[in-house]
Amino acid sequence: MTIKQVLSLRNIMIILCIVMLVLLGQKGVKLHSKMGTVREAGRLYAAGDLVAAENQYRLAQANSSIHYKEAEIAARLQELAPITTIRSGLGLLKLKIEDQLTTKDFDGFMESYASLLSLKNQYMKSGGPYESYYRQLSADSGISGQLGTGFQQFKTQFLAELAAGRSGSSNAINDGDIFKWNLLRIPDVYLGGTDAKKELLASEFKSYDITRLKALAAAGSFSPMLDYALSLTDAYSSHSYTAPWIASQIEKSAKLILSKDMDGGQIAAFSAHAAAYRKYAAAAGLASSKVLSQIDSTTAKLLRSAARLVRSGGYAEAIQRYSDLAPLQDTTAEIAAAQLAWNMAEPARLLPGGETPGKYVLTTSVSGKYGARLAVAGTDSSGQLYYADMSEDGAVTTRTGEIIPGFETLSRLAFDDQLSALAGVPVVVAEGSREDGRTSFAGYTIKPEGISLLFSFAGSSYKLQPDDASIRVANADMGEGSDGQTAIYRQTNGVYQFAEIYQEYPLIEASELELHPLETVTLQVNIYIDTTGRPVANAGGRYLALQGNVGTVTGPALATGQFQYSYDYAGTDAGEEYVPVFIVESLGSMNPIPNP
Numbered sequence: 001m002t003i004k005q006v007l008s009l010r011n012i013m014i015i016l017c018i019v020m021l022v023l024l025g026q027k028g029v030k031l032h033s034k035m036g037t038v039r040e041a042g043r044l045y046a047a048g049d050l051v052a053a054e055n056q057y058r059l060a061q062a063n064s065s066i067h068y069k070e071a072e073i074a075a076r077l078q079e080l081a082p083i084t085t086i087r088s089g090l091g092l093l094k095l096k097i098e099d100q101l102t103t104k105d106f107d108g109f110m111e112s113y114a115s116l117l118s119l120k121n122q123y124m125k126s127g128g129p130y131e132s133y134y135r136q137l138s139a140d141s142g143i144s145g146q147l148g149t150g151f152q153q154f155k156t157q158f159l160a161e162l163a164a165g166r167s168g169s170s171n172a173i174n175d176g177d178i179f180k181w182n183l184l185r186i187p188d189v190y191l192g193g194t195d196a197k198k199e200l201l202a203s204e205f206k207s208y209d210i211t212r213l214k215a216l217a218a219a220g221s222f223s224p225m226l227d228y229a230l231s232l233t234d235a236y237s238s239h240s241y242t243a244p245w246i247a248s249q250i251e252k253s254a255k256l257i258l259s260k261d262m263d264g265g266q267i268a269a270f271s272a273h274a275a276a277y278r279k280y281a282a283a284a285g286l287a288s289s290k291v292l293s294q295i296d297s298t299t300a301k302l303l304r305s306a307a308r309l310v311r312s313g314g315y316a317e318a319i320q321r322y323s324d325l326a327p328l329q330d331t332t333a334e335i336a337a338a339q340l341a342w343n344m345a346e347p348a349r350l351l352p353g354g355e356t357p358g359k360y361v362l363t364t365s366v367s368g369k370y371g372a373r374l375a376v377a378g379t380d381s382s383g384q385l386y387y388a389d390m391s392e393d394g395a396v397t398t399r400t401g402e403i404i405p406g407f408e409t410l411s412r413l414a415f416d417d418q419l420s421a422l423a424g425v426p427v428v429v430a431e432g433s434r435e436d437g438r439t440s441f442a443g444y445t446i447k448p449e450g451i452s453l454l455f456s457f458a459g460s461s462y463k464l465q466p467d468d469a470s471i472r473v474a475n476a477d478m479g480e481g482s483d484g485q486t487a488i489y490r491q492t493n494g495v496y497q498f499a500e501i502y503q504e505y506p507l508i509e510a511s512e513l514e515l516h517p518l519e520t521v522t523l524q525v526n527i528y529i530d531t532t533g534r535p536v537a538n539a540g541g542r543y544l545a546l547q548g549n550v551g552t553v554t555g556p557a558l559a560t561g562q563f564q565y566s567y568d569y570a571g572t573d574a575g576e577e578y579v580p581v582f583i584v585e586s587l588g589s590m591n592p593i594p595n596p
Contacts, residue, residue: 151190315342383407401451455496510539530571
């Protein structure tokens with residue numbers, strides 16, 4: 001080993017000895033300190049200064065340089081554990097509050113405040129064993145002053161945000177007005193007491209809310225204004241706060257806007273605004289208000305004016321007014337009535353080209369019949385028949401018929417309700433004048449597939465017989481200048497054809513003759529003279545002996561007379577038969593009527 005190595009080793013040993021001496025010295029100091037701390041803790045404990053004693057015992061416990069009275073220290077700290085809990089709780093909260101004030105974390109700040117109240121409620125009970133300790137530790141921590149400073153800081157911040165919101169330089173309205181609710185959360189004591197807080201917040205909130213509502217009204221944002229008012233009211237309600245100025249300001253703004261609408265003749269705008277206000281009132285629980293009364297009275301006035309327009313023939317303007325009022329009130333019925341009145345006043349409007357003046361020579365219309373709101377028929381200058389109907393939903397359908405024969409002499413068109421009910425579809429009758437004084441009648445059925453002829457005859461009048469659906473034509477044109485006879489028409493294959501001359505007495509079958517003794521009846525018979533020269537009638541295969549006013553008529557005839565319980569012999573195809581006697585009063589022709 002060289003001299004250099006020996007010297008180096010010696011130096012190392014010297015350094016190690018020095019380090020050991022330093023460490024031993026430090027340990028000695030700590031030993032002395034711990035012993036002194038324990039003695040001081042014992043003195044404080046004996047003197048009743050438990051808060052200071054707990055602090056010394058904690059310091060002694062933290063000094064692990066020597067095990068010195070560890071059992072005593074642990075026992076005393078266990079006894080003084082509530083003081084330790086209070087001290088550590090206040091210290092932790094103080095650190096949190098400092099950080100929350102730095103970051104402006106109001107929610108966290110309020111959580112810390114709630115934790116402090118919980119700690120206070122637990123240990124600062126009046127007359128409780130830890131009340132004095134809590135007071136002392138709280139005062140030593142300075143946390144109360146820290147809270148006061150913090151609440152003042154947040155108050156200043158939130159009031160500044162309110163001011164910025166009023167000036168429009170903040171997006172606070174889009175943040176749900178959170179700063180207002182934060183102000184409400186600040187305890188009364190930090191805002192000067194309950195009354196002072198109430199007065200301050202009411203003044204600030206009212207100024208802010210009214211400014212925002214007025215700004216929306218001035219911008220013409222009526223519905224957004226109402227929506228904002230509702231959201232404000234709901235928000236205040238959720239925070240158990242009442243803001244009567246909201247409804248008051250809405251009343252003022254709504255009344256002003258609605259009045260401007262009417263002054264400017266903007267009925268559609270009035271209706272939209274009024275409907276929006278009614279929706280707002282319902283959502284806000286307003287059963288009555290001055291604005292609602294204004295809306296009701298103005299609406300009633302507008303409806304009356306529209307009705308007057310209809311009565312005076314201003315249909316287009318009336319319909320427009322009713323349409324403008326539709327957002328406010330269901331005017332479907334009024335619009336339909338106005339359209340119907342217009343079409344009733346000008347029925348040709350529904351027909352093809354009906355808007356052209358003079359397009360139709362004759363027209364007729366009915367409403368509320370045949371499954372239609374309005375039905376119209378008309379003939380143009382060429383005599384062609386047209387039909388149109390409007391359904392309940394306003395749909396219009398049209399049909400085109402034939403040119404009516406003799407249209408040059410047409411004088412009237414009419415719907416026949418009885419025939420329409422029988423046919424199940426509308427029936428239109430065209431009437432024309434004739435030189436012989438009679439009227440020509442041409443009836444047409446209006447079916448979905450088209451218009452078809454129902455009848456054509458001439459006479460003074462016609463009448464449907466509901467019992468058998470036949471038509472009787474008075475003073476029918478029988479040809480050869482005949483007058484005064486009534487013809488009966490019956491339907492065959494959908495068209496009425498001449499059937500017979502109307503008899504005053506009932507027409508029966510010969511087989512029913514004995515059922516009508518001593519009654520004047522009419523029979524359809526075929527008269528012949530038998531081999532003995534007696535007049536005999538064959539009626540439906542039954543033979544009758546004829547007596548009375550028979551004359552020399554043979555062949556088909558209408559025989560009117562009576563069965564008077566008598567029988568007689570007559571020559572038949574089977575020979576002599578004993579048959580009923582029919583006393584004839586008159587005989588009529590069964591010849592067909594010529595077409596008119």
